[in-house]
Amino acid sequence: MTIEFTSYPFTAQHYSARLPSLGGGVETSRHAVAIVGGGPVGLTLALGLAKHGIRCVLIEADDSVCFGSRAICISRRSLEIIERVGALDRFLEIGLPWAGGRSFYRDDEVLHFKMPQDQNQKLPPMVNLAQYHIEQYLLEAAERQADLIDIRWQTRVEKIETRDDGTTLYLSTPAGDYALEADWVAACDGGRSTIREQLGLMLQGTSYEGRYVIVDIKLDSERPTERLAYFDPVSNPGSTVLVHKQPDNVWRIDYQLRDGEDADQAVKPENVMPRVQSLLDMMGEKGAWQPIWITVYKANALTLERYRHGRVMFAGDAAHLVPIFGVRGANSGIDDADNLAWKLAYVVRGLAGDELLDSYSDERVYAAHENLSYGTKSTEFMAPPSFAFELMRNAVLSLAVAHTELRSLINPRQSSAITYADSSLNEPDRDGFTAGPVPGAVLPECQLTIVRDGEAREAHLTDLIEPCFTAFVFGENGSLPAAFARLEQTVDATGVRLRCIPLAEHSQKGLPGLHGWDRTGRLFAMYGARAGSVYLVRPDGHVLGRWHDASAETVGAAIARALHTLAHAI
Structure with missing residues (x-):
């Protein structure tokens, strides 16, 4: 259940869809690449392809960028990718950089962590920016590449047919239905992927019982930007609460529902407002506030076994669902897009055999398992799945007050670049380097x-x-x-x-x-x-x-x- 109270301070611009008038026919031009889904992953992939001179058509069911509370944290690795596709300036202009955070157990601070940041770095470890901003700034960059990126709003995929030599997408629009031919399809259409469903594919992994209420509020505060976590706080005993400051005086608050709480009742304003006020009182925030968005979240740690299925590639939430803890969802999807863009471009241009696309699946499935491993550990700490886990978690928290050596167990393990240690593309590393990035690692900054x-x-x-x-x-x-x-x-x-x-x-x-x-x-x-x-x-x-x-x-x-x-x- 989701409740929207007011407009966000950013108002998404609505765009009229570019719709062929084909009356149920087949579009005459065949496309090298069709991207299904115009969120951060689909837009990043389109921009990445454009950097290699590859034209694509981007298909999006909605008529604008998203609204509501979704991804909010962009990692340094994602910022590097966004810089390479030509959209970084607005991210840094509006986003709120941060480099660490604090965790509290009841009234005591038990962790003050800092992410790696030194004189070699040019980008912050993390930037807080709501997804509607993220999509808008990527969209603006895509519109500057209109000769290579054909964006079609209000266009929904009803069916996909795949063959050895290409695909056919059957599309529905307000102006009528039509079919579109493409050599390759990138499915970036989210957690409820139509393409995944059409191909009969299932995500594998774990769905957690713990549920969180996500509340966005408008609050004017001078508090610095950092990740705040409260375990068993006086404002919400027995629960875990996360707080993130965003641009435009918007704050994201996530709090865990207790066992037995009804989700439909939990998101009603009369039940949310007192909990938020109690949290703000505990934090010492005295300013007036108002709710913007309320929804319920349930953690999933799921992935497809392979991300390439013939002529169809899966990326982002269509390929994997990662728990929010450690901010790996949107960031891992952006990394998918970056990995896929150059490989697909080389195959489309005939400069590489399509075996190169198998390495996309191998590398990013490996990355997904790494992200799911860290995300699972964080999820089990934030929302213990059993009494035994909760007993262990609370013991660590209580001991960490006096024993600093235990505090590393509380570290949320924020998203970082994945090393493709076993990639088939890597050259053997036999020359006795004593330092530096190994084959498969991201180039470190200097x-x-x-x-x-x-x-x-x-x-x-x-x-x-x-x-x-x-x-x-x-x-x-x-x-x-x-x-x-x-x-x-x-x-x-x-x-x-x-x-x-x-x-x-x-x-x-x-x-x-x-x-x-x-x-x-x-x-x-x-x-x-x-x-x-x-x-x-x-x-x-x-x-x-x-x-x-x-x-x-x-x-x-x-x-x-x-x-x-x-x-x-x-």
């Missing part, structure tokens, strides 16, 4: 100076990542070895883009082209690199391979193996 044709600017390593393969060639100066310059030309001639970028220990003036300079003295040490080391990075920022004293031929062969093609050309 400050450096970027020099282009003698013009220098202060930046970060990930500013050098584009929608292509990147080989970082470490050396004493900023000169690119001739063999790697030739490799760039050879790979580019196949249609696969490669950038070989020298990273220098010492500043070099007057060099042509592009190089990075390790001005802080941290980069080489962080990466365990020396002159001659090479890191090969995928278009999504994950390391494909690393070597000391690698030859250009070794790097070219790694790209060819990853794409399952082009070995004869590289």
Whole structure:
């Protein structure tokens, strides 16, 4: 049951759907990619494809961005992805950054945690931003790519047919029904996925009995932005309460229902308002407030066994449902989109065999199990599923007041980037690196100076990542070895883009082209690199391979193996 009280301070703009007048016919043009679902995952995927020059049609049943209380926390990894697809500025302009939080047991603070944040980072660990904002800012970026992203509002999928060579979507709109042909379909249509249902697929895993009331309120407060968790608070004895500050003076409050409470009764304003007021009194918040949104949430830890089914790819909640604790839902979906975008683009362009899409399923199913593992631990701590769990949880909380060494057990384990340790794309890691990201890991951030044709600017390593393969060639100066310059030309001639970028220990003036300079003295040490080391990075920022004293031929062969093609050309 959901109750909406007032409009959010942000008003979603409504868009008239672009509807073909086909009178029940078949749209004449065939699409390379159809994306079903215009939420954060579908929009991120569309933007990612556009970065590779791939056109898509995005199908959305609603007539605007979402409303109501959904995802609110965007992780650093998601912000990196959003930056690469060209939508970051508004996220940082409006979003509220935070780097930690506090947990309380009754009246005592039992944990004050901080997420990793140091001088190398350019983005905050987490930003609070409601999903209607998230979708709006991604939509604005998509509309700037209207030549590549065809958004169709008020368009509902009624049926899908799949074949070895493509798919047919049967669509319903206010202007009439029609069929659409697509080579590939990305199902980003949420937890109640029509595409998943049409294909007869079932999510596997655990659904928890514990239920939470989610309340969004409007409250003007100067309290800093951080994650607040209250266990067995005086305002709601026997319950667990989470509090997050959002932009526009909106606050998200989640509180656990007690066993036996009726959910329909629990969301009635006369039952919600006293609990919220009691919480605010306990927190010392004296300002006037009003409710905006009330709903009930039940935690699920579910996933499909595979995310590729022939010509159909699943992403986001259509592929997996992750508990809200640890904020892995929307963030894992954005990561799905980032992983899928470059692989699907390479397959569509004929630059990779479609086996590359199997690696999307393998990597992201692995990531889902990692996220579900952490989410399950957090869920069982936040809402113990049995008396034994509750007894253990309360013992940890009570002992943590005096024994700081136990406080790590309370840590909510916020979302972080997943390392694809066993990916089939990874090159063997045999060169004895003592530091740095292993194959499958996300490229860690580090400050450096970027020099282009003698013009220098202060930046970060990930500013050098584009929608292509990147080989970082470490050396004493900023000169690119001739063999790697030739490799760039050879790979580019196949249609696969490669950038070989020298990273220098010492500043070099007057060099042509592009190089990075390790001005802080941290980069080489962080990466365990020396002159001659090479890191090969995928278009999504994950390391494909690393070597000391690698030859250009070794790097070219790694790209060819990853794409399952082009070995004869590289």
